[in-house]
Amino acid sequence: MTRAEAHAAILAKFPDAIVRDGREGKEAGDPYLVVKAERLHDVVKWMKEDPGMRFEVLQCLSGVDYGKDLASVYHLDSWTNKVTVCLRVELPREKPEVASITDLYGAADWHEREAYDLLGITYTGHPKLVRILCAEDWVGYPLRKDYVFPKEYHGIKNDL
Amino acid sequence: MPPTAPPVNPANQNQDLLTKDTILLTTVEDFVNWCRRSSVWPLTFGLACCAIEMMAVGATKFDIDRFGSGPFRGTPRQADLMIVAGTVTHKMAPRVKRLYDQMAEPKYVIAMGACTIGGGPYWKYGYHVVKGVDLVIPVDVHVVGCPPRPEALLEGVFKIQDLMKREKLLDRLRTYHKRETYKGAGNAAMPAPGTPGR
Ligand code: SF4
Numbered sequence: 001m002t003r004a005e006a007h008a009a010i011l012a013k014f015p016d017a018i019v020r021d022g023r024e025g026k027e028a029g030d031p032y033l034v035v036k037a038e039r040l041h042d043v044v045k046w047m048k049e050d051p052g053m054r055f056e057v058l059q060c061l062s063g064v065d066y067g068k069d070l071a072s073v074y075h076l077d078s079w080t081n082k083v084t085v086c087l088r089v090e091l092p093r094e095k096p097e098v099a100s101i102t103d104l105y106g107a108a109d110w111h112e113r114e115a116y117d118l119l120g121i122t123y124t125g126h127p128k129l130v131r132i133l134c135a136e137d138w139v140g141y142p143l144r145k146d147y148v149f150p151k152e153y154h155g156i157k158n159d160l
Numbered sequence: 161m162p163p164t165a166p167p168v169n170p171a172n173q174n175q176d177l178l179t180k181d182t183i184l185l186t187t188v189e190d191f192v193n194w195c196r197r198s199s200v201w202p203l204t205f206g207l208a209c210c211a212i213e214m215m216a217v218g219a220t221k222f223d224i225d226r227f228g229s230g231p232f233r234g235t236p237r238q239a240d241l242m243i244v245a246g247t248v249t250h251k252m253a254p255r256v257k258r259l260y261d262q263m264a265e266p267k268y269v270i271a272m273g274a275c276t277i278g279g280g281p282y283w284k285y286g287y288h289v290v291k292g293v294d295l296v297i298p299v300d301v302h303v304v305g306c307p308p309r310p311e312a313l314l315e316g317v318f319k320i321q322d323l324m325k326r327e328k329l330l331d332r333l334r335t336y337h338k339r340e341t342y343k344g345a346g347n348a349a350m351p352a353p354g355t356p357g358r
Contacts, residue, residue: 133251134288154250154253156253157295158287
């Protein structure tokens with residue numbers, strides 16, 4: 001299966017869930033599909049469980065700040081069909097919320113916590129969504145473009 | 161003719177005792193300092209890439225044992241020297257401080273590497289990096305480099321040994337005063353056991 005075929009299969013199955021096909025734009029990089037946040041879980045579940053698709057592996061789950069919107073990006077692998085597909089969910093900065101896929105892929109657990117920690121994306125249904133890298137009482141989400149550095153933290157000056 | 165022992169002058173007999181390696185004269189201070197600087201025990205404790213060079217110092221090629229500083233201790237209570245080797249993050253700082261507090265006096269600190277001295281590569285955009293471990297605990301010797309060569313760290317240990325050599329037994333208060341000024345910083349409450357995500 002090629003990536004284009006995989007994209008076509010997903011588009012055929014979920015015509016209403018895909019916002020746009022990333023290949024159509026002028027953007028460089030991997031082709032990707034932009035999925036509606038509320039349908040993401042369905043799409044991923046189908047991709048994993050459909051006998052024709054068999055995306056067994058979650059290669060990577062990343063949070064991205066594109067300046068205007070945040071995004072949660074999923075790279076899914078099918079070892080059976082030797083193909084990788086990239087899904088992207090665009091989330092409004094004010095309320096970035098998307099369903100967790102930890103019930104499908106155990107690997108998503110820490111990745112989602114990291115995206116939550118550094119970008120503040122809420123994954124609903126995650127079993128334990130707490131900060132994973134920063135200290136528990138850290139303020140703000142450091143990888144957001146509009147993040148303001150703390151002046152001090154627990155009595156340790158940070159702006160020298 | 162077989163060699164004969166030189167005749168012993170009875171008047172010099174006591175003096176002779178001194179020259180026969182049986183009695184050494186020194187001051188208590190020098191003796192104590194000599195003992196201490198001949199067995200500086202560092203704390204096993206590495207935070208980032210610099211720790212790799214610290215391990216090299218401990219291994220055969222650079223061999224810190226030659227200078228009496230070999231046994232890296234697994235507990236701060238047995239250690240004399242803290243080699244802060246690596247990037248100190250804000251999350252780590254309270255832990256570093258706690259380890260330091262657990263060490264018994266007299267204690268010494270080497271700040272090893274650019275990160276530990278002043279934030280290093282993360283000085284400007286590292287939101288989570290403490291800009292120098294001096295902000296948390298008092299440092300005696302800074303070893304520069306990113307990472308410093310193992311020889312440089314050995315030199316740092318020598319500098320610590322020099323400090324110990326010059327130490328006055330009754331002048332310990334000076335060091336205490338120095339430490340008083342650090343009372344406030346980094347005393348962040350470590351999250352209590354059972355806190356989510358701990
Ligand atoms: S000073 Fe350089 S080598 Fe040492 S911890 Fe920092 S980045 Fe790593």
